[in-house]
Amino acid sequence: MKETRVSSTKWFGLALQSLLVLADFDGIAPSGALADKLGAKSSFLRKVLSNLVKAGILSAKEGRDGGYYLAKEADDITLAEVYEAMRTDPYAKGFLDVNKEECFAPGTQKALAGLIDEMENWLLQGLSEKTVGDLLRDR
Template sequence: MSENRVSSTKWFGLALQSLLVLADFDGIAPSSALAEKLGAKSAFLRKVLSNLVKAGILSAKEGRDGGYFLAKNPDEIALVEVYEAMRTDPYAKGFLDVNKEECFAPGTQTALLHLVEEMESWILRGLSEKTVGDLLRDR
């Protein structure tokens, strides 16, 4: 995964919110307008948006009249695509980390690792079943 990707679920949420705002925006939205609407810092939001551009979810136009716009119809943007564009580590990584190896027997540690992997598969499966368009209809 790219070092520029954000691992925090907070930024996954920011990416989703950006997509919802862009879906309602008429034309090309400058990052400053998005940042103001979302209450985010422009410089950091541009990093988030950059990952969405790299993933083909957004398009960007540079220059004085530049900004961002959806590269696809909202019904074609699966939430799992956004998740994958934003993450470096599985969502559940760190959730069940054990600081001392002596804390649990090896079998218990293995069981915890399998649970983390299973949690990640639940998340991916759930996100693959919803689109940005679904979120727009659900509001």
């Protein structure tokens, strides 16, 4: 079965917003209540939340009284963890794609590919320095 993770800022943003709401939620939050609060479709939100559960960031309780809750403290969840849980391709993928391979010499193509890797590393380094708890304190 194909995983539902994507390299989408929308998914990453919704994941972060969900974590912020859950950090302030008292108890287990049903996906419908989260979706209402965030203005998201329940089915779409559940796909996002399932990736966070797989990554060990959230826990889920099934059943009538089920829902989602943080699997660890907000201060222990880095934004890099959330980013990693939500993507399969580098954030910068497609950013430097060239329609025709003949457009640049092989050395330039290699340099562009290296830049994409560097950009991904910069992004991950920056995200690893901030936690969900930091975002809660910054409001």
